[in-house]
Amino acid sequence: MELSVEVNERSSSEAEPRLLKCPVETAVMACVRSYVEMQTSAPTTTTTRLETHPAGNGRLWMRLPDALESDVSDYVECRLPAVRQSSASSSASANPTGDSQVQVRIRVQHLSGGLSAAARRLAKASAAVFESPPHHPQGLLGFRGSCLHAPNETSVWTKFCEVEMVETTELLVRNLLSHSAHFGQILAERHLTQPLRIHNVYKFARRMQHNQAALDQRGDASQPVAEASRIGKNRKWKSKKAVLIESSTPLKDLGLDHEFAEGPHLTLADVLLYPCFYLIFHILNLDRLSAHLPETVRWFRNLRSRPRFEKLDDFLSDVCRLTFKDEFIISDSVEYLMPDVENCSLYKCDPSRDRSKKRVFTKDVETALGFIKQGLEIDLCKTKRQSKIDWSSVPDAANPFGGHLPADRVERKTQQLENLATAVLNIAKDGNRIVDFCSGGGHLGILLAYLLPSCQIVLLENKEQSLSRAQVRVEALSLTNVTFVQCNLDFFTGPFDIGVALHACGVSTDLVLDKCIERKATFVVCPCCYGSLHTTDRLQYPRSAVFSDVPIDSYMCIGHSADQTHVNHPMEERGVRCMTIIDSDRAQHAMSNGYSVVLSQLEPKNCTPKNMLLVGVRV
The missing domain is CATH 3.40.50.150 (Vaccinia Virus protein VP39)
Incomplete structure (x- = not known):
């Protein structure tokens, strides 16, 4: 397995030739790899290496991990970072000179590109080593392996982890004199203050209530309630007297906090976000920001206390020392500007999310078609x-x-x-x-x-x-x-x-x-x-200059009407014409x-x- 990330090698004349200059994505991917440690449940002959690019425009100096080899590729297939996996298998094939079968050696190349896809590929190779707590019982990829599974074009959460937080961090690294809390940090704070939204959230809340009751009976109420204290199914706690949480209870009244980014369990999203916030807090001063971003700082310190993150801290501390050389200190007189953003979580289904969007009605299509001049x-x-x-x-x-x-x-x-x-x-x-x-x-x-x-x-x-x-x-x-x-x-x-x-x-x-x-x-x-x-x-839209006189609302109306093309649909003929217009x-x-x-x-x-x-x- 090859880990491909965008880096820029320091010249051999430098004092430390094994240093790489890289963008934020590379530091994040190095942390993911360090966290999962590439442990697998079965032997493997695959290798991992960094593919470096002399034209890299990163700003972070990173010490090349000993387990990785530097290599320069002629071209890359997709946006970096990427994980390239090769697998070999044998298959029987007919012998062209006779009826006998011959074994054909097949080598399959699989490339996962982009931060989320590459990180998921590494995590899947190591899923067997992650046991709860604090991880999800199904591993680092969470419930049904869905963590960061959706592409960023359709998922608010993936876009935040893969694009917005990386861009926010990159912006701060490039412009150290800007002390305003950027869009990404505020989105994270808003998300962590919102009610938990997970699969079977009421069932989970009842389980936590039951676990807390069991601890109280043992006289150990000081012990925190976690998945570690999970008790096997007990029919008694399902009685009406024990169950105080109804399915109609508002989520905000369940008493469930975001212990981790996606809820009660540590997932791959936490590992991706941690390096970004480490760099942000190094630049903007963690203690100073705690008053403005209390939930984010609480989440960050919670992760920092976990054993596996100690190794990440060592690596990121070295990145900061090499990049910033401990010369950048924010004065106590600096004031932080907090941008105003929508007060909602990063869950796509959050009902508080602003979904204001002008609806398109196909009843206006005849008016829209009036803008399509002859010859278009x-x-x-x-x-x-x-x-x-x-x-x-x-x-x-x-x-x-x-x-x-x-x-x-x-x-x-x-x-x-x-x-x-x-x-x-x-x-x-x-x-x-x-x-x-x-x-x-x-x-x-x-x-x-x-x-x-x-x-x-x-x-x-x-x-x-x-x-x-x-x-x-x-x-x-x-x-x-x-x-x-x-x-x-x-x-x-x-x-x-x-x-x-x-x-x-x-x-x-x-x-x-x-x-x-x-x-x-x-x-x-x-x-x-x-x-x-x-x-x-x-x-x-419209895509071409020829159609530029068609108003955008009319264009979208025609697009909606183009979907009315099912057989025997009363608007089928008009729908075909609308398809023709969009494709023209x-x-x-x-x-x-x-x-x-x-x-x-x-x-x-x-x-x-x-x-x-x-x-x-x-x-």
């Missing part, structure tokens, strides 16, 4: 695609008929794959690198890998379970031309020649198109979820960047309600 919509190509796939010769592991899908989806999925795969087969050349964005279980990418053995296929997906299912199928097929990359779509930085995406939801389709345009790569995409389009820090805007955007674009529909049209196909080739 691209004519749909009517040319029939000639299939080049003989499904009878495709093995089960690459074939929807192989039992990977429910029976009612098999035929439609086969038709969808045939449309996109045929388009790629007409374009691809030997040696091309093809990325299947938002690949899911790899239906399209694995089919392409089988049909195009001379091409390299990358399955890009942020869900671990989906890639795990795909890996089983790849190994069953003995494919040697597939690489797995687990990261957010916008974290992918590797080179490629063709980008494909089947039903990439909402803005994901536009992120794929932008990736392809950036790399001057051919694209074959079938969009989905037009109604979830929204402006982001990276995407503005996407096509115009690509054309303005030097592409020739063909817009058509999948065949047969009823294979999916979202049946538009965009094929773009760089002119």
Whole structure:
């Protein structure tokens, strides 16, 4: 297993040649690795090393851990830090010279990119060493292994841990003379003061009440109530007399505090956040901030008292000594400015979170369509695609008929794959690198890998379970031309020649198109979820200058109407036109960047309600 992080080596003329200059993410990842200690329950032959980059722009000096080797890679596949895992297996394959079977050695490359995905990969390799307390009974990844599982585009919590706190820390490291408490610290304080929101919170509160009662009976009320004092199921404590907590009790009255970042158990999120706050408190003075951020300081000191964090403290203390040289001291006369932020937790389901958003009503669609001038919509190509796939010769592991899908989806999925795969087969050349964005279980990418053995296929997906299912199928097929990359779509930085995406939801389709345009790569995409389009820090709508006169509210209304395309829906015909309008805007955007674009529909049209196909080739 290779731990890849962005660093910048100090020149050999320096007094300490083993020092690295790195961004905050590298220090965080080094702490994660130190915490999990790479212990596994089974022997492994994998290795861990740092891939350094001379162009790194970090500000923290870090002493290279003895267990890691420095290496410079030619390019990286995704945003660092990243964990690269190689696994080898043997598979039986037919001998081309006879009927006998030969053993084929398959080596699978799996890359997890981005802070959360990389940290989760390390934690999963070491899950067996974490026992409660204070960890969750199911390990460092928490309940059902869901800690930091959701991508930061959809999860408020992952975005806070992976992006906002790192950016806050980086900002302070770069600008030491700014003493205002930044956005990230205040968000953390607000979160820790809010009621606990965990799975079965009332059941947990009753258990804690029962444990406290047991301690009181033993005359040991001074002992803190924790999971360590858990008592096995006892039917007596479930009696009406013992149970004082009802399911209607407000969460704030349960008496449960945030002992750790995600609640009563220590999880990977605590390990990620700890290095950031260590650096922040070193710069801004822990004792001075305790009056302004009492809950955050309490959380920090609680972690600091835990045995495993002593090792992290030694490492971070060394980072601060090397970076700041103990010369930076904040005067007692300095006043801290506390920005005003929303008083809510970082739980996505928190009802106190501001969800004020102008609703889009499709009843206004006729008014919206009035802004679409003649000539804006691209004519749909009517040319029939000639299939080049003989499904009878495709093995089960690459074939929807192989039992990977429910029976009612098999035929439609086969038709969808045939449309996109045929388009790629007409374009691809030997040696091309093809990325299947938002690949899911790899239906399209694995089919392409089988049909195009001379091409390299990358399955890009942020869900671990989906890639795990795909890996089983790849190994069953003995494919040697597939690489797995687990990261957010916008974290992918590797080179490629063709980008494909089947039903990439909402803005994901536009992120794929932008990736392809950036790399001057051919694209074959079938969009989905037009109604979830929204402006982001990276995407503005309309996408093209040609559609710039269409008001944003009208554009979003058209997008919502584009989702009304189900068979026999009364608005089906209008929905198809709205899909055509949105995809015409996407096509115009690509054309303005030097592409020739063909817009058509999948065949047969009823294979999916979202049946538009965009094929773009760089002119």
